[in-house]
Structures are given as C-alpha cells and as structure tokens.
Amino acid sequence: MFEEPEFPAAWELWVRSTFLHQFVADQGQWLWPVMETLHYLGLSLLLGTVGMFDLRVLGMAKGIPPEALHKLIPFGIAGFAVNFLTGISFFSGFPEQYFYNPSFWWKGTFMAIAAMNVAVFYLSPSFQQVKAMPAGSDAPFRAKVIAGTSLLCWISVLVCGRLLTFFRPPVFH
Amino acid sequence: MTPIEQFFYNLEHTDLSMWVRGPSLLVFPVIVSFHTLGMGFLAGTSAGIDFRILGVAKRVPLSALQKFYPIMWAALVINFISGTLLLIGYPWKAVTNPDFYVKLSMIALGVYLMVKIRQQVLNQPDLSDDKIQRHAKLLAWLSLGAWGGAILAGRLLAYTYTWLEVGVRGGF
Numbered sequence: 001m002f003e004e005p006e007f008p009a010a011w012e013l014w015v016r017s018t019f020l021h022q023f024v025a026d027q028g029q030w031l032w033p034v035m036e037t038l039h040y041l042g043l044s045l046l047l048g049t050v051g052m053f054d055l056r057v058l059g060m061a062k063g064i065p066p067e068a069l070h071k072l073i074p075f076g077i078a079g080f081a082v083n084f085l086t087g088i089s090f091f092s093g094f095p096e097q098y099f100y101n102p103s104f105w106w107k108g109t110f111m112a113i114a115a116m117n118v119a120v121f122y123l124s125p126s127f128q129q130v131k132a133m134p135a136g137s138d139a140p141f142r143a144k145v146i147a148g149t150s151l152l153c154w155i156s157v158l159v160c161g162r163l164l165t166f167f168r169p170p171v172f173h
Numbered sequence: 174m175t176p177i178e179q180f181f182y183n184l185e186h187t188d189l190s191m192w193v194r195g196p197s198l199l200v201f202p203v204i205v206s207f208h209t210l211g212m213g214f215l216a217g218t219s220a221g222i223d224f225r226i227l228g229v230a231k232r233v234p235l236s237a238l239q240k241f242y243p244i245m246w247a248a249l250v251i252n253f254i255s256g257t258l259l260l261i262g263y264p265w266k267a268v269t270n271p272d273f274y275v276k277l278s279m280i281a282l283g284v285y286l287m288v289k290i291r292q293q294v295l296n297q298p299d300l301s302d303d304k305i306q307r308h309a310k311l312l313a314w315l316s317l318g319a320w321g322g323a324i325l326a327g328r329l330l331a332y333t334y335t336w337l338e339v340g341v342r343g344g345f
Contacts, residue, residue, distance in 0.1 A: 037328045048217020063237030071230035159206045166202045
C-alpha cells in the first residue's frame with residue numbers, strides 16, 4: 001500500500017492536472033514556507049484553544065465554567081480550516097509524497113477518530129451536561145473520556161504530521 | 174579553521190551531536206515532534222489567554238486562567254530541552270543563521286509577556302480602569318505577535334541557513 005508504483009496511478013495524474021497542483025509546483029519556492037508557517041500557526045490555535053477546553057473538562061482550572069471557555073473554540077476551528085486548506089495544497093503539490101507514506105494514513109486515522117469524537121460530544125448529552133456546569137464543578141465521567149480522547153487524538157495528528165518527512169517515498173530523500 | 178569554527182567542529186563531532194544527527198527514527202524525528210508539540214501548547218495556550226484579554230469569551234474569569242500556566246511552563250521546558258538537543262546536533266547551522274537569533278528574541282519576548290500578563294492582568298483584582306484595560310490589550314497583541322513571529326522565524330530556519338556544518342555548505 002505504501003509502495004509507490006512505477007507509473008503514476010489515475011488519481012495522481014488527475015491531481016497533477018489541477019490548477020492547484022500547477023500553482024503549488026510553480027510557486028513552491030516562496031509558497032511552501034508560507035503555507036508551512038500558516039499550518040504551524042493553525043495547529044497552535046487548534047491545540048491551544050481545544051486543549052484548554054479539554055483540560056478544563058478533565059479538571060484543570062475549575063474556576064472557569066466550561067461553557068465560557070467554549071467561546072474560544074471558533075479560533076480552533078479557524079486554525080483547523082487554515083490547516084485543511086494548506087494541507088490540501090501540500091497534497092496537491094506533491095501527492096505521492098503523502099499518499100505512499102504510512103505517516104499520512106496514520107494522521108488521517110487520528111483525524112477521523114477526532115472527528116467521530118467531536119460528533120459524539122455534540123450529539124450525545126455530554127455537551128449539554130458540560131454546558132450546564134458552573135464554575136468549580138467536576139465534569140461527568142463520559143465527558144472526561146471524550147476530552148481525553150480529543151487531546152490524545154490532536155497530539156497524535158500533530159506527531160504524525162511532523163513525522164511525514166521521515167516516512168516519505170525514497171525519491172524524496 | 175578559526176578558533177570559533179574549531180570549537181563548533183569539535184562540538185559537531187561529540188557523541189551527543191552525532192547521535193542527534195544520526196539516522197535513527199527514534200532520535201531526530203522524536204526530538205522535532207516534541208519540539209512541535211511544545212510549540213503548539215505554549216503558543217496556543219498563550220494565544221487563548223490573549224484572546225480572552227482582547228475581549229473573546231468574556232465570562233472566563235481572568236484570574237482562573239493562571240491555572241493554565243503550568244501547561245505553558247511544561248511546554249517551554251520541553252522545548253528548551255528539545256531545542257538544546259537540536260542545537261547540539263546542528264550548532265554551526267544555527268549560529269550562522271541570523272534568523273536563529275530572531276527566533277530566540279521572539280521567544281524571549283513571548284515568555285516575558287507571558288509573565289507580565291500574569292502579573293499585570295490575570296493577577297489584577299480590578300481591571301475596570303480604562304488605562305489598565307488598554308495596557309492589558311497592548312500586552313495581549315504583543316504576545317500574539319511574539320508567538321507568531323517565533324513560529325514564522327522557526328519555520329523559516331529550514332529555508333535560510335547557509336551552512337549545514339562547519340565547512341559543509343547548506344543549500345542556500
């Protein structure tokens with residue numbers, strides 16, 4: 001699965017035919033470092049704001065009602081949006097570097113788990129329970145499991161992303 | 174070789190330096206992963222506190238935000254250790270790159286502001302005064318700028334060096 005085929009697959013040829021691929025490939029000299037910087041800023045926003053909320057649910061800074069801290073989450077979502085867009089651009093520029101790379105699939109797996117975890121949090125009673133928590137109160141056990149899962153997933157996403165360069169196909173070394 | 178180059182050449186040939194630069198997937202990749210994690214938690218948490226000071230999530234009590242400082246200090250310690258190891262791995266590459274000093278200055282400013290914000294904003298019982306409010310917001314904007322600058326300068330380290338090791342030119 002991680003072995004790069006001798007001839008590019010159909011999906012790869014398609015990616016390489018897009019405007020985005022051309023743009024990233026042509027402008028990479030300046031665009032790549034800029035996108036990397038944006039990607040790092042985005043991950044900091046995501047990890048910082050979602051991390052603070054998760055840590056509060058887990059029991060840190062109990063003087064803050066979680067619902068008040070939840071107002072910082074849009075910054076995390078903005079960070080995720082920046083990283084999603086820059087991520088798609090990275091992939092378009094050098095698709096095989098990512099597709100034939102185990103770290104990329106691990107990263108995607110942790111992102112999928114994080115997404116399901118988000119869905120569980122907002123669709124189950126957990127969100128309403130956490131929202132109703134006053135300052136000083138302790139979160140229900142299920143909310144803590146969700147918060148811990150979130151924290152571990154985003155940490156794993158970051159680590160797998162950082163490890164991408166070390167697991168890319170041999171042609172890039 | 175000048176005495177300074179000799180010093181860095183010797184440093185580059187210590188066991189520790191060669192271990193950091195070595196091919197093991199358990200060394201360099203693990204160190205940079207910790208460094209990026211620390212960056213995210215330090216800059217991210219500090220930014221979250223800055224947003225609160227700038228008027229987002231107003232119902233978050235400022236004084237309670239101090240409870241997040243241990244996370245930021247832990248992240249700083251992780252990055253100091255991982256950063257020192259990276260510096261020992263490629264010392265000449267770092268010290269010959271002006272961008273490296275920009276990065277260190279930005280981090281110093283960010284940490285200084287982190288402490289100032291705790292002393293002058295989070296620890297203040299009464300922030301109703303307009304003057305104090307303006308001062309608090311200035312500190313928060315500067316803090317966001319410092320962390321953004323540190324991340325930018327840090328990322329650009331990979332694109333701006335002229336030497337990889339003593340006597341070994343980089344790609345730029």
